[in-house]
Amino acid sequence: MGWLGDRLLARVTSRIGSPTVALWVWHGLALTVLTAIGVGLALTAHDVWEHSLSWLLHADKSRVHAAYAGPQEVHTAWNLALIVLLVLGATGAGSAFTNLRRMRRARAAHRLLSVDTFKVPNRTDMTAAPDAAPVAVVPEPTPMIYCVPGKGSARRIVVTTGARDLLSDDQLEAALEHERAHLTRSHHRTVLIAEVVAAALRLPRMLQHYPQAVRLLVELDADDRAARLHGAHTVASALLDISSAASSDLRVGLAMAGTGTTLRIRRLLDHRHRAPRRAVAAMLLPAAIVFAAAPAIAAAMPVISLVGSAHWPDDESPVVHTGSDDFTHHP
Numbered sequence: 001m002g003w004l005g006d007r008l009l010a011r012v013t014s015r016i017g018s019p020t021v022a023l024w025v026w027h028g029l030a031l032t033v034l035t036a037i038g039v040g041l042a043l044t045a046h047d048v049w050e051h052s053l054s055w056l057l058h059a060d061k062s063r064v065h066a067a068y069a070g071p072q073e074v075h076t077a078w079n080l081a082l083i084v085l086l087v088l089g090a091t092g093a094g095s096a097f098t099n100l101r102r103m104r105r106a107r108a109a110h111r112l113l114s115v116d117t118f119k120v121p122n123r124t125d126m127t128a129a130p131d132a133a134p135v136a137v138v139p140e141p142t143p144m145i146y147c148v149p150g151k152g153s154a155r156r157i158v159v160t161t162g163a164r165d166l167l168s169d170d171q172l173e174a175a176l177e178h179e180r181a182h183l184t185r186s187h188h189r190t191v192l193i194a195e196v197v198a199a200a201l202r203l204p205r206m207l208q209h210y211p212q213a214v215r216l217l218v219e220l221d222a223d224d225r226a227a228r229l230h231g232a233h234t235v236a237s238a239l240l241d242i243s244s245a246a247s248s249d250l251r252v253g254l255a256m257a258g259t260g261t262t263l264r265i266r267r268l269l270d271h272r273h274r275a276p277r278r279a280v281a282a283m284l285l286p287a288a289i290v291f292a293a294a295p296a297i298a299a300a301m302p303v304i305s306l307v308g309s310a311h312w313p314d315d316e317s318p319v320v321h322t323g324s325d326d327f328t329h330h331p
Contacts, residue, residue, distance in 0.1 A: 174226045
């Protein structure tokens with residue numbers, strides 16, 4: 001599933017009407033793969049799994065062994081599978097540390113920028129709302145608008161003078177709303193999770209389309225929010241004007257003209273691509289939940305009946321009472 005599901009879902013991601021549904025399906029696939037790998041490696045490290053269940057569930061060790069391995073003895077070399085699990089975890093943790101450090105440096109650099117409370121005609125002050133991110137204007141001729149995540153005053157939206165001069169008032173409001181959507185919906189964390197998972201599974205080449213798909217979906221989600229408030233054509237025209245400019249090294253974070261610009265413009269101008277497909281959502285979301293829980297449920301089923309078996313009498317199992325007769329049932 002980590003290989004086939006990743007490739008199949010990457011092909012149909014842009015065809016799912018709701019970006020939110022598509023994001024949850026991707027997260028469900030990632031959780032399924034991670035759970036399957038974790039449970040599989042834990043089961044392979046049989047001694048560790050056996051001791052853990054016996055301690056956590058007060059289960060009889062011999063019964064746990066019989067439930068998972070039968071009468072055969074398991075060689076201790078299989079416990080080396082735990083090392084693979086630790087390596088994958090360490091790789092993911094290293095990726096998380098690197099990304100978080102880069103985000104902290106970006107916040108520190110942008111904290112020095114002065115906040116501009118410029119107003120759009122017939123609009124209120126853009127920084128007046130209590131939960132609105134401050135807007136900082138950077139003297140840069142390249143038209144760009146992007147956001148920097150953070151808490152409180154640390155987060156902000158950055159607008160270059162080139163973008164301010166290029167866009168109309170309505171386009172500027174739409175672009176700012178797009179960036180506010182990134183901040184309020186914590187899209188940076190969503191992208192970070194995808195990058196960490198892909199980094200942890202880089203060696204087995206699983207879920208390598210995950211970060212790219214998530215980056216596209218968070219842009220589509222922000223486009224939809226801006227389109228609901230300011231109109232799809234306004235958002236599309238702002239995106240087209242900004243994306244036609246040359247790139248710059250100044251950009252940090254999730255930018256207005258970021259991933260999949262052509263697809264996003266086409267989707268904004270064609271309402272059919274933006275209409276939520278409820279039938280698709282009704283099928284995909286439950287399927288994602290079931291698949292995500294399946295590995296853990298399958299691994300837990302053999303031991304459910306053994307909870308507390310360490311305290312059972314050595315020569316018998318729980319007694320089942322049927323009327324006046326008692327009999328002992330041996331599983």
